[in-house]
Amino acid sequence: MSDYRITLLPGDGIGPEIMTVAVSVLKCVGEQLDVQFEYQDALIGGAAIDATGTPLPDETLAACKESDAVLLAAIGGYKWDTLPRHQRPETGLLGLRAGMELFANLRPAKILPQLIDASSLKREVIEGVDIMVVRELTGGIYFGQPKGIFATETGEKRGVNTMVYAEGEIDRIGRVAFETARKRGKRLCSVDKANVLEVSQLWRDRMIKLAEEYPDVELSHLYVDNAAMQLVRYPKQFDTIVTGNLFGDILSDEAAMLTGSIGMLPSASLGASGPGLFEPVHGSAPDIAGQDKANPIAQVLSAAMMLRYGLDQPEAADRIEQAVMHVLDAGYRTGDIMSDGMKAVGCRAMGEALVAA
Amino acid sequence: MSDYRITLLPGDGIGPEIMTVAVSVLKCVGEQLDVQFEYQDALIGGAAIDATGTPLPDETLAACKESDAVLLAAIGGYKWDTLPRHQRPETGLLGLRAGMELFANLRPAKILPQLIDASSLKREVIEGVDIMVVRELTGGIYFGQPKGIFATETGEKRGVNTMVYAEGEIDRIGRVAFETARKRGKRLCSVDKANVLEVSQLWRDRMIKLAEEYPDVELSHLYVDNAAMQLVRYPKQFDTIVTGNLFGDILSDEAAMLTGSIGMLPSASLGASGPGLFEPVHGSAPDIAGQDKANPIAQVLSAAMMLRYGLDQPEAADRIEQAVMHVLDAGYRTGDIMSDGMKAVGCRAMGEALVAA
Numbered sequence: 012m013s014d015y016r017i018t019l020l021p022g023d024g025i026g027p028e029i030m031t032v033a034v035s036v037l038k039c040v041g042e043q044l045d046v047q048f049e050y051q052d053a054l055i056g057g058a059a060i061d062a063t064g065t066p067l068p069d070e071t072l073a074a075c076k077e078s079d080a081v082l083l084a085a086i087g088g089y090k091w092d093t094l095p096r097h098q099r100p101e102t103g104l105l106g107l108r109a110g111m112e113l114f115a116n117l118r119p120a121k122i123l124p125q126l127i128d129a130s131s132l133k134r135e136v137i138e139g140v141d142i143m144v145v146r147e148l149t150g151g152i153y154f155g156q157p158k159g160i161f162a163t164e165t166g167e168k169r170g171v172n173t174m175v176y177a178e179g180e181i182d183r184i185g186r187v188a189f190e191t192a193r194k195r196g197k198r199l200c201s202v203d204k205a206n207v208l209e210v211s212q213l214w215r216d217r218m219i220k221l222a223e224e225y226p227d228v229e230l231s232h233l234y235v236d237n238a239a240m241q242l243v244r245y246p247k248q249f250d251t252i253v254t255g256n257l258f259g260d261i262l263s264d265e266a267a268m269l270t271g272s273i274g275m276l277p278s279a280s281l282g283a284s285g286p287g288l289f290e291p292v293h294g295s296a297p298d299i300a301g302q303d304k305a306n307p308i309a310q311v312l313s314a315a316m317m318l319r320y321g322l323d324q325p326e327a328a329d330r331i332e333q334a335v336m337h338v339l340d341a342g343y344r345t346g347d348i349m350s351d352g353m354k355a356v357g358c359r360a361m362g363e364a365l366v367a368a
Numbered sequence: 369m370s371d372y373r374i375t376l377l378p379g380d381g382i383g384p385e386i387m388t389v390a391v392s393v394l395k396c397v398g399e400q401l402d403v404q405f406e407y408q409d410a411l412i413g414g415a416a417i418d419a420t421g422t423p424l425p426d427e428t429l430a431a432c433k434e435s436d437a438v439l440l441a442a443i444g445g446y447k448w449d450t451l452p453r454h455q456r457p458e459t460g461l462l463g464l465r466a467g468m469e470l471f472a473n474l475r476p477a478k479i480l481p482q483l484i485d486a487s488s489l490k491r492e493v494i495e496g497v498d499i500m501v502v503r504e505l506t507g508g509i510y511f512g513q514p515k516g517i518f519a520t521e522t523g524e525k526r527g528v529n530t531m532v533y534a535e536g537e538i539d540r541i542g543r544v545a546f547e548t549a550r551k552r553g554k555r556l557c558s559v560d561k562a563n564v565l566e567v568s569q570l571w572r573d574r575m576i577k578l579a580e581e582y583p584d585v586e587l588s589h590l591y592v593d594n595a596a597m598q599l600v601r602y603p604k605q606f607d608t609i610v611t612g613n614l615f616g617d618i619l620s621d622e623a624a625m626l627t628g629s630i631g632m633l634p635s636a637s638l639g640a641s642g643p644g645l646f647e648p649v650h651g652s653a654p655d656i657a658g659q660d661k662a663n664p665i666a667q668v669l670s671a672a673m674m675l676r677y678g679l680d681q682p683e684a685a686d687r688i689e690q691a692v693m694h695v696l697d698a699g700y701r702t703g704d705i706m707s708d709g710m711k712a713v714g715c716r717a718m719g720e721a722l723v724a725a
């Protein structure tokens with residue numbers, strides 16, 4: 012019997028209600044497979060600001076580092092949008108990524124056959140799309156120095172951020188990407204802006220160098236503007252994508268939206284060692300918080316990713332993913348993915364259906 | 369009778385053949401409206417590298433600055449991709465933008481009713497889409513200092529680029545965007561990453577300030593990741609978009625590809641005074657160069673944009689745009705936009721049809 016310590020970060024908005032569902036699903040699969048979870052709740056984002064004045068209390072970071080995995084729901088809301096930067100919910104999330112050294116962010120964009128009609132793309136374009144975006148998460152322009160708003164001699168203000176990657180940072184995310192591609196379709200597309208940016212030139216040079224170690228993986232390159240186009244034009248051409256923090260932010264969201272149902276998509280953030288962080292791609296949806304309307308599936312699939320990538324419990328992950336397919340086949344739908352002839356359910360009822368499955 | 373000096377930059381790949389078509393269309397409309405064009409050809413991109421060793425010869429920049437408008441076709445090709453950065457075709461284009469101080473890039477993404485089926489998006493999602501992206505073109509991370517690849521003390525290399533905007537740069541592109549929105553649907557969406565980047569925070573602050581001068585225009589804000597999603601999800605929500613150089617590069621290409629026919633899309637780059645630069649959104653397509661397969665319509669519509677925004681000849685611009693609609697209504701299609709039951713034509717024949725119309 013295995014025993015894991017999980018830190019739960021329910022966060023803001025719909026976070027707490029979808030987290031409740033994920034925990035009930037974990038409980039169920041744990042009982043079946045004799046896996047035990049010990050939970051510890053911690054504060055992050057707006058909830059942490061309200062309680063402690065800071066979006067990432069020291070205790071939260073410490074608790075996360077000491078656990079076997081961290082399950083996060085969602086952060087942010089209008090209420091905290093006007094606070095100074097160091098007090099914003101997003102700053103807490105960035106601090107958590109940096110503090111846990113989670114440099115590799117895996118964001119799958121996979122279309123489920125049951126939900127093809129939710130996509131804004133034509134059926135023949137979106138059918139069968141299964142993309143994994145591997146995004147660098149602790150470097151690039153998100154963290155580069157110098158940054159800030161500075162006054163020039165004339166008194167005019169200048170805003171500055173720095174996009175920087177060192178060879179070592181590129182290599183370690185590159186390796187994760189090649190390994191990931193190896194377990195999938197063996198095709199890796201590296202996205203950069205090497206025709207304009209020196210930092211991208213270094214990125215491309217290193218990817219080409221790394222490719223020598225992975226002769227079984229086919230490496231290609233696209234400029235980020237072209238990648239944004241190709242995702243819309245013909246997304247099936249992609250298997251695994253690797254890119255920097257900012258381009259990954261943009262492209263993984265674009266890829267996710269191709270599926271039409273971001274309420275379904277989980278993500279994993281991993282470091283070299285130590286616990287990983289698992290969270291849905293969608294946000295905290297403050298407008299529907301507490302109304303039992305949220306779709307808990309991305310949160311539940313994030314728990315599955317936690318089992319697969321964080322705790323090495325693939326069997327448990329499989330069971331959860333099968334339960335999701337089962338519930339969708341049975342016609343259960345929350346409002347965001349509702350279509351004609353399906354059974355409309357709320358967040359709680361969807362959770363019950365998942366546990367039953 | 370008006371007389372204009374136009375610098376033509378045919379460039380590389382399909383550039384020369386589509387430029388020939390645009391010039392024949394200009395000749396035709398000029399005769400009708402008693403407008404005369406004096407042309408001067410100049411070298412840029414790969415063609416300039418081959419002839420002179422540099423992608424932007426001094427004479428080219430001088431010629432462009434002295435003319436009333438510049439019409440560019442396309443630059444680049446595999447042949448020059450492995451040259452050092454300062455000798456690449458792209459570097460010539462960036463030098464031209466900077467040298468002519470073309471800080472405002474207007475990129476329309478408008479769906480033509482005749483070509484709706486070319487889009488990968490569902491008809492009901494794409495029908496009626498008419499977006500204008502106003503992209504800052506001479507600042508941001510494309511030009512910010514420091515930039516380069518530097519060795520650290522340990523000998524490890526670091527790639528660095530700097531995203532920087534000063535208030536004055538933001539204000540001048542902001543004004544162009546508000547003026548543009550005012551002439552269109554009066555809705556302006558400013559795209560940034562203000563939840564993470566200080567440079568974006570300054571950008572947003574200035575846009576909010578500028579909005580006071582344009583009470584008739586409705587200003588909204590989106591983070592760039594969300595904008596990339598919203599373009600796919602529901603592009604009709606957008607009227608005019610304003611954003612920085614890098615985000616504009618990505619989003620204008622994504623928006624263009626929504627239409628499914630980037631062989632149809634022109635663009636304009638304008639400065640505070642002095643001549644503008646007009647060019648198609650698509651690239652130089654070296655794989656089909658010289659085979660009479662290229663679609664010249666984006667180039668022809670770029671000539672129309674030149675007449676409208678560069679030379680203040682709206683009547684001539686209207687006539688060209690009407691000719692394009694006429695030819696499409698009559699069923700003429702180049703290979704890239706061909707569909708069942710239409711008349712397949714090459715580049716030259718499309719040009720003749722346009723002149724006839």
Ligand SMILES: CC(C)[C@H](C(=O)O)[C@@H](O)C(=O)O
Nearest residue numbers: 101102104105260563564593
């Ligand atoms: C909330 C924000 C800081 C974050 C990011 O930009 O990384 C989010 O967009 C994401 O992609 O997880």
Ligand SMILES: CC(C)[C@H](C(=O)O)[C@@H](O)C(=O)O
Nearest residue numbers: 206207236458459461462617
């Ligand atoms: C060729 C390249 C330098 C250029 C850019 O990035 O600006 C192109 O992508 C564009 O959008 O005009």
